[in-house]
Every structure is written in structure tokens, then in C-alpha cells.
Amino acid sequence: MGSILTRIFNILGQAISYSCRSSKGNEESASFLDRAMEEHGGTFRSNHVEEVKVLARVMPVLFGTAFYATVYAQMQSSFVLQGARMNLVYGDFTFPVASLSVFNKISLLLLIPLMDTVVYPLCEYFGFKLTQLKRMGFGMFLGTIAMVGAAGVEVSRKNIMDNGGYKEQIIANASYNASTMSVFVQIPQYFIFGASEILTCNTRTEFAYSEAPKVLQGVLLGVSVFTGAVGNYIGSLLVIVVNSVTKGHEWYPDEINDGYLERYYILLAVLLLVNTGIFAVIGHYYTYVDNSVTISEPPDNEIGYKEDISFTDMKIDELISWRDKVLPFKEKLLTEYEM
Known part of the structure; x- marks a missing residue:
């Protein structure tokens, strides 16, 4: 590497x-x-330069999905805060709010085989081929829908509390004012994100692997993962900027009951929709790699400069001939030395 x-x-x-x-x-x-x-x-060599050209073409596509990672990260952050302020207690059992993400994993288990065996073949049957870039675009659009749904849940949750439907809820020795709305109302937004993840994240990894020459597959897979990290940093920066702009009436304060989390969700949805539009433009002008043509990888030294002599360029019979000439000379030297 x-x-x-x-x-x-x-x-x-x-x-x-x-x-x-x-x-x-x-x-x-x-x-x-x-x-x-x-x-x-x-x-x-020309093949080494061609590899860099491939890298330059694929990088904009991969980084075009970075903001999706910002939105996707809400499942581990704001969705948990939202769920903690909804009804988690059912009889003697308190549902762990963080475990609600299991419905995201259930959607993956259910939808991956369905997409591969039904949806993709059905689209091709009707003449609409879902290319890798189209899948990623649709996935990001589903992420937008999930955020709009989460905003709707937040509005309903706060309306119920304003009408007296709230209670004190203790989670990990911390007390919260929670809505009487069931936390399971969040299930659709987790489930939609599961479908979105299949189309965007899974396809992004597939795209990075299939478009890269063999020698660069590890590099592009690493870049694909790196875009997720970039998205998380964008999310942290966005919260700081939004709270600075809305100071005094913060959209995303430490206590979300005092804020306007629904507005933050709508902002994410709008930004992701804009990002999806930009991604569509990038995808429109992208030309897929012709897999029937491979970039050869001739022997080279560590940094790629051409070497003058390489044993791999010699035929086996030439090596045998060279050995037959050298061995007698070696034996003669040993004999003289022993004498």
C-alpha cells in the first residue's frame, strides 16, 4: 500500500x-x-499513469456521498436522543433506546435478498437498469425521506407533550421529560435508512471495487470508508454552526425538549436533497470502466520507475544455461582454494 x-x-x-x-x-x-x-x-509507465486517471475519475463519485454519512450518523446520535424522550416503559420492561437500531439491521437482512432477486431483475425486465450510480442516488433520496419522517415524529412528540401527554422517565440514572408517544413510532425511519444503506453504502463499496484496477482496489476501498469519516466530521461542524446561528433559540441543544430538532432534521433533508442533485450531475457525466480491458502491471521497482534488468524477463532456459556456465566455474575456484 x-x-x-x-x-x-x-x-x-x-x-x-x-x-x-x-x-x-x-x-x-x-x-x-x-x-x-x-x-x-x-x-x-503509461499503465501507472492510467491507474491514477482512474483514481481521479472515481474520487468525485465517492466524495459525492460524504454528506450522506452525515445524515446516516443520526441513527447513532439524534435518533437516540429523540427516542430517550419517548415512552420506553412497557409494564415492568424498559426498552433500551439504543437497541432500536436493530430494526435497521432487520431491514438489511430482509431487503438485501429481495433487492438482488426481485427488484433489480424486475427493473431490468422493464428496461430500466439500475446502474451503481443510480442506486446510490436513489439511496440518498431515501435518506431524505427518512429525515422528513423523523422531523414529523419530532413534531408529533412535542405536540403530545404540549397537550399534557408527558411523564418523567429515568434512563441510566438520568431523568427526562418524555412524551407518552411510543418509541416504536421511530421504526419506519430506521427501516427506511436500512433500504437507503443497501442502495448507497453497499453499492458504494461495490462501485469502488469494480471500477478500480486490481492494484488500486485497496486504495479505493479505503477512500470509500474515509468518506464516511468525513461525513461524521461535517455533522459535528454543522451542529456547531447551526447552534451558533440560532443562539438563544438553539435547534439542537443538549436538552432537545428545549430546542427545535425538527428544524435541524428538515435542514439535513434539504442539504441531502441538494447533494443528491449534485451527485446526479456527477453520475450523468461519469463513464464506467470497461472491464473487458485490463491495465497490465509489468514488473517494477518500489516507486514505479522502469528497471533495466529483471530476472522475470528472462526465459527459464536462459536461466538454466546461465546456471550451467556458472557452476563449473564455481567448482573450479573451490578446488583451487582447497589445494
């Missing part, structure tokens, strides 16, 4: 360096990355 990344950065550095210089002849017609190729005065 280290040598691959080193080669990628060396190619980019060389391309930038050569582009900043004045050039003549056929180098003027070379594209930015092509300037690092041997045939354009660079020191890298």
Missing part, C-alpha cells in the same frame, strides 16, 4: 512539475497526467 501511494503522489508531483515548465513538440498536446509518462518526457 505504501509503495502504491508513493507512486501516485510521485506521478502527481511530476505531472505538476512538468506542466509548470515551458514545453515543446508533442508534449504540448499531452494532458496533465500524461506528462508523467515516459513517451512525454516523464519517468513513469
Whole structure:
């Protein structure tokens, strides 16, 4: 992995360096990355430069899903806070609010085989092929619907409390004013996120793997996971910005009963919808890799420069011939040494 990344950065550095210089002849017609190729005065093989081109094409698609991770993270954050202020007690049993995410996992178990065996084949049967980018786009749109649903639940929860439908609820030795609305009303938003996850997250991993040359598959899978981390940081920053703008009437305070969480959910839904539109534009101009054509990986040294001599370029019979010539000479030296 280290040598691959080193080669990628060396190619980019060389391309930038050569582009900043004045050039003549056929180098003027070379594209930015092509300037690092041997045939354009660079020191890298064409197949290595082509790999970086693939990486450059796929990266915008992967980072186009980063904000989806911001919205997806609500299941582990604001949804839990919302659920803690809903009715969790049924008889002598108190339902663990964090375990409500199990319905997200149930939806994955139910919908993955359904999508693979029914939905995708049915779409193709009617002439509408759900490509990987279309699936991701639909998945992000479902995320928007889930957030609108969560906003509706929050409005209903607070309306019930305003009309006297609330009680004190103790969770982990902490006391909350909770609505009498059942926490199971949250199930649809978790379930919709499950369908959204199948279309976006699972397909994103599949896309990164299928579009990358073999040598870059690990790199792109890592980038795919990294976009999720970027989305989480965006979410943290967004909360700070929103609370700063709405200071005095914070949308997302520590105690959500005193805030306007429904407005924050609508904001996320609108931003994700805008992000989905941008992603649709990126996907419209994206050209899938032709899997019938593979980028070869000839032997090279650690950072990708061409070597003059390689034993892998020698035929087996040449190696045998070389051995037959060297061994007698070695035996003769040993004999003289012993004498």
C-alpha cells in the first residue's frame, strides 16, 4: 500500500512539475497526467499513469456521498436522543433506546435478498437498469425521506407533550421529560435508512471495487470508508454552526425538549436533497470502466520507475544455461582454494 501511494503522489508531483515548465513538440498536446509518462518526457509507465486517471475519475463519485454519512450518523446520535424522550416503559420492561437500531439491521437482512432477486431483475425486465450510480442516488433520496419522517415524529412528540401527554422517565440514572408517544413510532425511519444503506453504502463499496484496477482496489476501498469519516466530521461542524446561528433559540441543544430538532432534521433533508442533485450531475457525466480491458502491471521497482534488468524477463532456459556456465566455474575456484 505504501509503495502504491508513493507512486501516485510521485506521478502527481511530476505531472505538476512538468506542466509548470515551458514545453515543446508533442508534449504540448499531452494532458496533465500524461506528462508523467515516459513517451512525454516523464519517468513513469503509461499503465501507472492510467491507474491514477482512474483514481481521479472515481474520487468525485465517492466524495459525492460524504454528506450522506452525515445524515446516516443520526441513527447513532439524534435518533437516540429523540427516542430517550419517548415512552420506553412497557409494564415492568424498559426498552433500551439504543437497541432500536436493530430494526435497521432487520431491514438489511430482509431487503438485501429481495433487492438482488426481485427488484433489480424486475427493473431490468422493464428496461430500466439500475446502474451503481443510480442506486446510490436513489439511496440518498431515501435518506431524505427518512429525515422528513423523523422531523414529523419530532413534531408529533412535542405536540403530545404540549397537550399534557408527558411523564418523567429515568434512563441510566438520568431523568427526562418524555412524551407518552411510543418509541416504536421511530421504526419506519430506521427501516427506511436500512433500504437507503443497501442502495448507497453497499453499492458504494461495490462501485469502488469494480471500477478500480486490481492494484488500486485497496486504495479505493479505503477512500470509500474515509468518506464516511468525513461525513461524521461535517455533522459535528454543522451542529456547531447551526447552534451558533440560532443562539438563544438553539435547534439542537443538549436538552432537545428545549430546542427545535425538527428544524435541524428538515435542514439535513434539504442539504441531502441538494447533494443528491449534485451527485446526479456527477453520475450523468461519469463513464464506467470497461472491464473487458485490463491495465497490465509489468514488473517494477518500489516507486514505479522502469528497471533495466529483471530476472522475470528472462526465459527459464536462459536461466538454466546461465546456471550451467556458472557452476563449473564455481567448482573450479573451490578446488583451487582447497589445494
